[in-house]
Amino acid sequence: MSEKPSKYYVTTPIYYVNDKPHIGHSYTTILADVLANYHRLLDVPTHFLTGTDEHGQKVQQAADANGITPQEQCDQTVVRFQELWKRLEIKNDDFIRTTEPRHKKVVQETLQELFDRDEIYKAEYEGWYCVGCERFFTEKDLVEGNCPECGRPVDKIIESNYFFRMSKYQDWLIDYIESNPGFIQPAFRANETLGFLKNKELQDLCISRPKARLAWGIELPFDADFVTYVWFDALINYISAVGYKSDEEQFKKWWPCSTHLIGKDILTTHTVYWPTMLKAMNVAMPESIFAHGWWLTGRTKMSKSLGNVVNPMDMIDNYGVDAFRYFLIAEMTLGQDASFTEEAFVKRYNADLANDLGNVTNRVLNMISRYCGDKMPAPAKDAGFDTALDDALWKDTVAVAEEMGPMISNMKLDASVGLVMSAVRKINVYLQERAPWSLAKQEGSEAEVAHCLYTAAECLRVCAALLYPVMPAKMLELRTALGMADAKPHLGKLAEFGVLIPGSEISQPGALFPRIEAKKVDGASSSVAKEQKPAKKNQKSEIKNQKSADGLITFDQVMNVKLKTAVVLEAEKIEGADKLLKLQIDLGEEKRQLVAGIALHYAPEDLVGKTIVVVANLKPAKLRGVKSEGMLLCASIGDNLKLVTVEGDLGPGAAVK
Template sequence: MAEPFYITTAIAYPNGKPHIGHAYEAIAGDAIARFQRLSGRDVRFVTGTDEHGLKMAQTARAAGRETIEFATEMSNYFRDMGQKLNISYDAFRRTTEEQHKAASSALWQAMEANGDLYLDRYEGWYSVRDEAFYAEDELIEGEGGQKLSPQNTPVEWTVEESWFFRLSKYRDFLIELNETRGFLEPESRRNEVLSFLKGQELRDLSVSRTSFDWGVPVPNSPGHVMYVWVDALTTYLTGIGYPETSGDFARFWPANLHLIGKDIVRFHAVYWPAFLSSAGLPIPKSIFGHGFLLHRGEKMSKSLGNVVDPLELADRFGVDQLRYFLLREVSFGQDGSYSASAIVTRCNAELANSFGNLVQRVLSFIAKNCDGGFTADAPIEPADAELREKVRRACADELPQAFERLALSAGLEAWIQAVFACNAYIDEQAPWSLRKTDPERMKRVLATLCGCIRDLSVAVSPVTPVASGKILDALCIPDDARNLAALSHDPALGPIQVNNPKPAFPRLELPADEEAD
């Protein structure tokens, strides 16, 4: 049986429609999941919406809506985004589902049975927008002396009865865990969490609220609902069947990778492993906190008028093109910037002009001049073997190794360098000239290029699944040969057959009003 691989994205908070940051994380998670499937792993990919908490209730009330009705509508926008962007998740979980409530209650009761929950009174600073508690020394001063959270969100003084989790008990465990290389990446996130853990005493965490009722009820504690982050994090367990601990849960837990934004690292690298340890459950193997996407170098804001709908970008530029741009342009883990002109420039240069043009030149030439197919019998020359080895190395070694360490942009850099090598080879070998002077050599050149195109299409398919599929269809590559194990340095590829090749990556045009980007 194939080795399991469990990946999750953050569970989106749907008090508004999806933005480009949600799309970026979903696309990255999907590319990683598809890559692992391509590698032969048995993948479970889970995402969903986190629909409880005071912020959600307030937003629904302001809109004059019932909270569950509003939550359902907003959750559906995230489902729609997943479908539009070709996100191949295996489960989409809502925290308002009954199974999830049962899972949250089971986790709570396991922590309680371990003696880690106690009832007390909470007095402190709370950010409704972050759904997070902050200590006095974590706050920053805003305009007019207003107290703000470290995320620059308003905080308010809160006093209420609350259940507390003995987070302080787990300080040494959490320091040791986060010092373990590979648990929290990249290094900058690990350093931030360790600074937090080592720089102060770890306070016990308030994990229930009584000032509102939109949440999972605390077992056997009327009037209390769970702190939204206890509820939200449990979704990673719900997605594989918890509280049932056999079947999928036994196969896939602990998660191989939690993929999250850098602003919620503390919840995942501090609170979550402490909850799991308390409940007697294994700790996730890895957490990766990616950076933010900036629009032309600026953080997106409704007040600045620079918030962009990712589905509009997909409609304008193409889903595969948007996916490629985001993963190629941004060094994964760091902040990155995008604009319409950057998308057009990158996709035209690399997808349309380089790879797309290579594919169309070769396949249309075969369709027109070789009756759509042939067998290459001429001997392999050094230039052929050199190119196939370069492409094989990029597609079967360099890109997979980079994707395994989540260096997505680096993997695509190796891939595009192999594309450039193919274009240099076709210009040097000139099969259009060989057609008249040496038809058998022409077939060997074309077969070499078809083998390269097959490998390049398979390797990039986690990022551009639709376009890659069309190219492989045009090359008549069977489904069981569309994986990393099928990539080979064999230049022949067997008999070549081409069927109805169409341009995979048409050139993009930039609207005149955006040329100043």
């Protein structure tokens, strides 16, 4: 791993409590949790802050609509966030609510200090106000008369208010951003902010709301007729939570923040409002502000009004928390938008987790159980055999661990996860090349089989450690199955070969990631809350009742046949049957026995290790009294017969379409 920092302080935005959390909230919080987990495993002092934004007009309106007080609205809704974070295995160090006394006190002290230094003044204001964004805009800011940020209608308001002298910091902020290229990330977001600052005159920021219009907020300490503008209040949470104006030692320990994680829709508030506020307060700037993209449904932004919002609770219930976390991290390139469909989720789950990681785990543990009596084998100290493949696999795996540090520092989490999955696939390729099942049949090969399986297990241990921050529960389960008493990994010790203890008891965790059949994502089980168009009444029955003509079959008939890849583990002739072979195959989630009439074309030893294609949902039958659970596919012309196989290193259990 790369050189570790002295401390790591990461924040999410604090979330509005006017409604229940959705996938956008989940993604930012999971992202922060993964970053915090990586740093904790490096023994870096880490502080992870999240929380809720509980003041402002949207909260008051939600409370009015529900017939309760704003505080009751906050108290009822905040629980939804806290419960979801527990379900998502989020390990935040602090959860701040802006209605807490510790926060309100700091906001009021900060306001008073800025007012006393003439950084805040009172003036008459006329402008256009967006309730959704809780921001004022000038006439020229509007887009076709609507809010330039969210597109909603705006209201014209004339009133007295208090203003923060934000405009006087415009030139300073431009210079600061240009002099600190890592301050706003990705770089194109910094250019976006610079374009905003260079192409228009920065206005002073209205930081109050009259109680006559909005009573729900933190009262201004110097004027009891006003409350604080919600954004001025909310942004201060990043410092009030770590001891600003209350615990100087704690504040020095954590500030400046290492990474503010935000969605791109709140870029201006975090890269213009927040830095100028801190400058006026004489507080150091955060080290970086990282704006990620939006989750889309197809090409459309998720929106409650469109009815296409993904419910995180449904995804967890349907597929498990670790798989959900993995998909969000692996699917989005940080900074860019990403599309969420349940079809894409299932495709990545089956490919990465069921076929690759789950399959390699099953293969390694099953072979250790079979050939080493459920005990972790010992590596060879002075091998009397060629270890080139073993050494190359370990070298490649360690290289992945070393590359991940810079990737995480550069916020390339999707690429880092992809790198680990490539290492997982290399373990599978290695097993195919080394073929320990064939070695085990050779006299005097015990040491070589043990070394092969130990090497594969060690590489799997490293991959599990690197994926632990993303999928903590499943990777603890995997590492425990490898016989590790201290299942929680330490990322700084990954390059040591020989961590797994020979002779330790391994266990069989079953299918870590059971394959998801496509039918599970059809219809009512969908986790995307969108309006479904009713199907035409007779459409299904018409397709079903189509009669074949000239030997043609319907689409439904084709889709009823489930073809999957399988790896041949063992093969032997059936006594008294010249054409039949009995095969033991690995289908990823399970082992099966097949009987195939290919003995005149293939010797048993030629089949072991091959990846073949089988009909996986064929009703079991007996051939010559031997049970057969499926059928393999072959192609033939005359007497020339060849097995249907697949290219590349695709493991068992992959759907053939």
